[in-house]
Amino acid sequence: MVDIALSGKKTLVTGGTRGIGRAITCAMARSGADVLTCYRQDESRADELVRELKTIPGDHHVVRADLTSEADIADLIEECRTRFGHLDVIVNSAGTISHQPFGQLAAAEWHRVLDTNLTAAYLVIQAALPLLSEGASVINVGSRVAFVGIPLRAHYTAAKAGLTGLTRSLCKELGPRGIRVNVVAPGVIATEAELPAEVVQRYQNMTALHRLGTPADVAAVVAFLASDASGYLTGATIDVDGGI
Numbered sequence: 001m002v003d004i005a006l007s008g009k010k011t012l013v014t015g016g017t018r019g020i021g022r023a024i025t026c027a028m029a030r031s032g033a034d035v036l037t038c039y040r041q042d043e044s045r046a047d048e049l050v051r052e053l054k055t056i057p058g059d060h061h062v063v064r065a066d067l068t069s070e071a072d073i074a075d076l077i078e079e080c081r082t083r084f085g086h087l088d089v090i091v092n093s094a095g096t097i098s099h100q101p102f103g104q105l106a107a108a109e110w111h112r113v114l115d116t117n118l119t120a121a122y123l124v125i126q127a128a129l130p131l132l133s134e135g136a137s138v139i140n141v142g143s144r145v146a147f148v149g150i151p152l153r154a155h156y157t158a159a160k161a162g163l164t165g166l167t168r169s170l171c172k173e174l175g176p177r178g179i180r181v182n183v184v185a186p187g188v189i190a191t192e193a194e195l196p197a198e199v200v201q202r203y204q205n206m207t208a209l210h211r212l213g214t215p216a217d218v219a220a221v222v223a224f225l226a227s228d229a230s231g232y233l234t235g236a237t238i239d240v241d242g243g244i
Contacts, residue, residue, distance in 0.1 A: 004227040007032035011226065012076075014038055014067060014124060015094025017045040019191035020141060023215030024091055024222050029056040031223050033089065036080055038186065040094075052096040059083070067094050067120035068112070077127040087131040089226045092121040092163075093141045099152040110155045117159035122166060134178040139225045140167050141218070142185040144241045160185075164237055171235030180234035182225050187241025189213040204225035208243025 006028060016025035022045075025037045037051070039046045039062065046062050053060040061083055065076040080087055096116040100109060121140055132138075145153065146160035164183055171181040176240025188203040190212040195203075204210050218240050224230055225238070 004224055004229050005032050006089075006223065006226055009033040009088040010080070010086055010228065011035045011089040011091070012080050012087055012124075012128065013091040013093055014065075014120065015040075016048045017042060017062065018148070020186065020189060020215045020218050021093035024082075024093055026052060026056070027216070027219035027223050028091075028226065029053060029058055029060055029087070030226075033226070034059040034084065036061045036063065036083055038063050038067070038076055038094075040064070040066050057114045057239055063142075067124070068115045070123060073120070073123045073127055075123070077131065080128065080129070081131055082101065084131075086133045088136050090125060090128055090132075090136070090138045091222055091226070092124060092139070094120055095141065097153065097156045100155070100187040101152060102154045105155060113155040114159045114162075117156065118166070121163060125170065130175060132177070132179055134155075134180045135228075135231070136172075137226050137230070138170070138179065138181040138229060139222050140181070140183045141222075142167075142183040142237065144185050144187045146185065147181065167237070168235050175234060180225075180230070182230075182234060183219055183237040184218060184221050184225065185237050185239045185240065185241070186218050187213055187244045188217055189215060191215060203244075206244050207241070211242065213240060213242055 011033040013025045015021040017039040029035045050062050065072040142163045143160040145157050167181050167183045
């Protein structure tokens, strides 16, 4: 019998106040997990999430953390230790993107995107290692573009490809401790960022299911990977892309 209940699992979700991260945070909480999530600067969205989490049973917290700062990450993990004592699940969902021709891509922008999408995951996982319980699950939110590439996003594509490599290495290194590490790779997901109608139509036509994905589609796969139902799944990349 498959059971994806997450009752009592202590969970950290980074970047949990908008888009895919918010859907993951709420899905984990509704599945029974106790969730701590973080945001960088959008306090209005953080306040909205706090109000929503108050309607969901469990021990939930929303804190501020800049994941490009090692000091903030240390404080974030200390908050997890203080609140929960240990962690059963980490979801690295924080990310950023920009569109830059490669010939005009400034080093500062390269580092900003790499630091947020890749280096932050490395720092969070490393800092949290002492808190990870045996059987813990680490889920990195990657992207389908890591395997296909896309113009104007060399920095973003490189970061997400690096996240896949990090996952493959960590699954082997942390496996003896019973810690699983996987990637969820979304395709085109309809979030609060509005896309032009012609762009939506083009992407819909590219998918086998003829629709864009939703944040809930991604969150459902994350919840599965966080649960004991995926106990023999590690080092995997699961595409959530509608068959694009």
